[in-house]
Amino acid sequence: MTIIYWFRRDRRLSDNPALLHAITLANELGNALLPVTLNEDNPQTAWGFPRIGPHRLAFEAQSLAGLQTSLKALGSNLYQPIKPGVAGLIELATQTQASTVVCEAIYAPQELDEITQLQNAGIDVIAIEQSTMLPREDLPFDIHKTPVVFSEFRRAVEKAKCLPRRPLATPTSLLPLPANILAASPYFGSTDDLTSDLPALDTRSTFPYQANGWHGDETTAQAHLTHYFSSKLPQQYKETRNGLIGKDYSTKFSPWLAVGSLSAPQIWEALQTHEATHGSNDSTYWIWFELLWRDHFRLMMQRFGRMFFVRSGLAKEPMPIRAHNAQGFSRWRTGNTGNAFIDAAMRELAVTGYLSNRMRQNVASYLIHDLGGDWLAGAAWFEHCLIDFDVHSNQGNWAYIAGVGTDPRGGRRFNPEKQAHDYDRDATYRQLWNTP
Template sequence: MSAVIYWFRNDLRLLDNPAFLLACRESSQVLPVFCHDPGDRALTHWGFERVGAHRRTFVAATLADLGAQLTARGSALIELAGRPEDVLSTLARDLGITRIVCEAIAAPDEQDAVQALRAAGLTVDTVWQSSLLDPDALPFSARQLPDMFTLFRQAIEKANVAPPAPMDFPETIPPLPVWIAPLSHRHDAMPPSPPDVDARTSFPYQLAACAGGTTAALAHLHQYMDRKLAHTYKDTRNGLTGLDYSSKFSPWLATGALSARTINAALEQFENDFGANDSTYWLWFELMWRDYFRFLHLKYGRKLYRYHGLAEVGSARPVHDAALFARWCRGVTGEPIVDAGMRELAATGYLSNRLRQIVASYLIHDLDGDWRAGAAWFESQLVDFDVYSNQGNWLYLAGRGTDPRGGRRFNPQKQARDYDADGAYRALWETV
């Protein structure tokens, strides 16, 4: 066996990480690496940083936790600054390593980085591991994935497809290779200073209880089940504010600090101990939506990133009014429920699922804005940004995905009456 570089991407965990376990099993030396891509701080086409302060802070805490877990097992996390295709190629050459192992991510930028490494002469073995269900266990191939979520879910339930059990922590981690990489590539910058905690936030990621990393994730998962909140999820999931209205699993899922299979195993144990109900089913239902957006990427790939998405090629190109878009981002559109949501997002890096739909719909259907700019803003701001779910949801609302209804508009006044009847949420976020 030879030495291998393990490239951590959106799988920042040791618990239930099949790709990392593969690297450990098949190699005599393993070098765990994370790359800080300067493109994350570069301005997008729309004029703002691709990754904002909230997500950078959450990822930094996640990496600190991952590094501590590796150190406790006799290894270490090497953080490098630079484009992965550049710094990993240099690192591999300096150490005489020819193989990289990493998780598979079916999104264009992430696939391009892998292809560039292969073009540089490296063997890159990718392992699909971000979904709950194994794509090979589905009752159809990726190309035959139904274009309606309901048909997908029904087929899964009819075939009784069960997820694999989560894997444990690695028993042993092979030693590190001799470290001789150029110091110019080391990421030695201090972690970003977290923005102050806003007392109104529904996810205070700056606090230990909600910090990034597997340690906080498992503590939260166990507390959620111990408090039996899984029995009330369906009744509270459309709430707009508070710590307990939703599961809050998404930030740890997004960084990969917690796997969907670990959550599902805890949910199954909860149902065995306390019984299943509509709410525990609904948690499974949401994990199925998460899987569906992933499998759509396996079916359609880069087509999901065209301005017209999966719609007809002749579909009108979305309009981008920079001034209107800036007002939407700042929460000064004049629509109170939308403005409240956008202020919360900017101040905290988090927003309820209901409000995400409301504010996204408003940009697309009321402001006639470019859905791609909105998707990019969410990518920049959300601590739980997930490339699959973000792209899938924006396409869904814009009518450029697989939804047969051709788009979803949420009437903001009706949404305010239904979910903020007393105006408490709007009053809470009336100002930044």
């Protein structure tokens, strides 16, 4: 009998509690272990573009190629059923007579539905929560009573001295693949296939994932973690985090966190080591603070689920229905609104698959509050583009700016003129992206 380990947004061998659980289970039962990733469906969205765009596809492929290399080094491999979605996994489980699938738990509606589909097909699923920085069992409140306002959440966990778990060790060996898998071939014949149609590198990119040092795999993620915390950058993070240009203004952990080639507890441990050597200050504290936002959006999605995917979000009253401004949306996403600050950011996003937090806030606000656009359409465009797309942080931040999320002030408009003046006074950013 076979245990399937399904890699979801946890494409790493280090600090992977769910994978270690699968290995223990397979060892105890004397079984084979089959590492699997799904062939993701990529349907058209309601707004006329595919759900996953070329940058995300490429970065995700890098993370999978890296994972496959690591698995091969331990005598195993990574399989990807040809049939897309969970249907492919069900078929593979039948072929290999696997009765159990182990994976990480993801408390977002579509990801929860995937688990239900597997269970409905008679497969035992063990889904283990591991993606937050703080262990859920240590939180000083019931998950379904998690404070909705971030500052209340932060105060509660800090008062309770809630801390991340220590990262777990990397397995040094893996069980063999099931004999009957040999009839099928691993999805990735060669990593060259994955990189042949990479979108071109733009040297202005602040996260040039096509270049060495920025690939989506675990080895690169861990190298970046070491590099970042052995530098002085964390000591100035709070002053630089609103930057728009260059590679160093923020940590740049998000793309690796999104695919799971890096874990939040690994960041926290590296931050501890950095503080022990270089000292702690407001900036080093602020890295923890921002990671708490990430946890908070995860817990909010577990609490409110599908409400994050409807126009009225968490609002008590249904939002007035307004027609989708299709023309405005099209100008926005192609960087043709006529506002040079906003257009610069939309071009950067489309060309590189990445955007600073400051400009994410600005362009989201502009679509919603200046163009009267639909925040769900904006969130879908980010999902298409962002190499760090994360369902919790994306829906949560968009709903927040739209005023139907967790903002106690009921949403916020960022004044683009003031923002350009404060963050791009000499127009360097506008010139960088508005010149072809």
